Amino acid sequence: MLYSTIPAAEKRAAFRAALNSGELLRMPGAFNPLSARLIEEKGFEGVYISGAVIAADLGLPDIGLTTLSEVAGRGAQIARMTNLPTLIDADTGFGEPMNVARTVQTLEDAGIAGLHIEDQVNPKRCGHLDGKAVVDADTAVKRIRAAADARRDPNLLIMARTDVRGVDGLGAAIDRAKQLVDAGADAIFPEAMADLGEFEAMRAAVSVPILANMTEFGKSELFSTQQLKDVGVNLVIYPVSLLRIAMGAAERGLDTLVAEGSLKSEVPTMQTRARLYELLDYAAYNAFDTSIFDFDVPDAR
Numbered sequence: 379m380l381y382s383t384i385p386a387a388e389k390r391a392a393f394r395a396a397l398n399s400g401e402l403l404r405m406p407g408a409f410n411p412l413s414a415r416l417i418e419e420k421g422f423e424g425v426y427i428s429g430a431v432i433a434a435d436l437g438l439p440d441i442g443l444t445t446l447s448e449v450a451g452r453g454a455q456i457a458r459m460t461n462l463p464t465l466i467d468a469d470t471g472f473g474e475p476m477n478v479a480r481t482v483q484t485l486e487d488a489g490i491a492g493l494h495i496e497d498q499v500n501p502k503r504c505g506h507l508d509g510k511a512v513v514d515a516d517t518a519v520k521r522i523r524a525a526a527d528a529r530r531d532p533n534l535l536i537m538a539r540t541d542v543r544g545v546d547g548l549g550a551a552i553d554r555a556k557q558l559v560d561a562g563a564d565a566i567f568p569e570a571m572a573d574l575g576e577f578e579a580m581r582a583a584v585s586v587p588i589l590a591n592m593t594e595f596g597k598s599e600l601f602s603t604q605q606l607k608d609v610g611v612n613l614v615i616y617p618v619s620l621l622r623i624a625m626g627a628a629e630r631g632l633d634t635l636v637a638e639g640s641l642k643s644e645v646p647t648m649q650t651r652a653r654l655y656e657l658l659d660y661a662a663y664n665a666f667d668t669s670i671f672d673f674d675v676p677d678a679r
């Protein structure tokens with residue numbers, strides 16, 4: 379009931395320990411707060427909070443239109459739903475290095491366990507699209523340094539994402555990743571890797587944990603968890619997958635309603651009321667209520 383029972387600092391410490399365990403952490407993207415609950419219940423190790431999903435949820439393309447307040451607000455709503463660590467997409471950090479510092483503190487206050495900041499220029503775009511541009515090394519390093527210096531909880535994970543692979547190739551992406559680690563990045567998100575060999579090369583080049591982005595309809599093939607584990611990837615995200623699944627189902631349901639005039643044939647595909655209430659832990663709220671009002675006052679009548 380009321381969800382997360384673990385303070386943010388403990389989630390961050392657990393996230394750090396898990397990242398160093400040698401296991402592959404699987405973090406599907408929660409497309410709303412309740413889905414974080416589902417992710418936890420199904421046995422995943424963490425919850426990802428995608429910038430593309432937050433933007434799409436607001437009916438916006440993922441080109442840096444969302445604000446820090448919107449992202450932190452949604453991040454807090456999702457983080458409070460789960461005892462798992464959450465990793466949030468902080469895009470380019472919402473401005474200059476000073477803004478990045480504020481972003482880090484705001485997301486820390488939102489109860490997030492880790493965040494990633496990328497080296498694209500503003501306006502940014504999805505890392506799997508063509509025509510991206512990146513900032514120079516000096517600016518990218520300043521963003522990460524500002525982020526690392528700003529956190530108050532040393533366990534807040536600062537992950538540097540580099541989009542250089544899609545612009546200047548793998549060699550340049552590896553050089554950039556090394557600079558970002560030297561600047562204080564605790565982990566590297568190499569965006570738009572072409573194949574497993576590229577992940578392997580990145581793994582060999584840096585000493586910190588690395589992330590694989592298994593977003594559909596992108597530049598990377600959808601590798602299995604075993605394949606990613608075998609090349610030494612530490613964390614895998616499925617950022618937009620649950621949104622795509624849910625929106626696909628919503629669209630099919632609406633088509634059925636139009637075609638058949640009722641949703642009767644869709645009912646077997648729906649989450650039942652009982653299952654929804656189970657996820658919400660509805661029964662516990664009833665019990666809580668009872669414990670408040672179930673008392674005996676002999677002289678009250």
Ligand SMILES: C[C@](O)(C(=O)O)[C@H](CC(=O)O)C(=O)O
Nearest residue numbers: 428429430504505506593617
């Ligand atoms: C990971 C990502 O940054 C996101 O916002 O979820 C996106 C995902 C996507 O658009 O498929 C990305 O740039 O890869």
Ligand SMILES: [Mg+2]
Nearest residue numbers: 428429430467
């Ligand atoms: Mg993003």
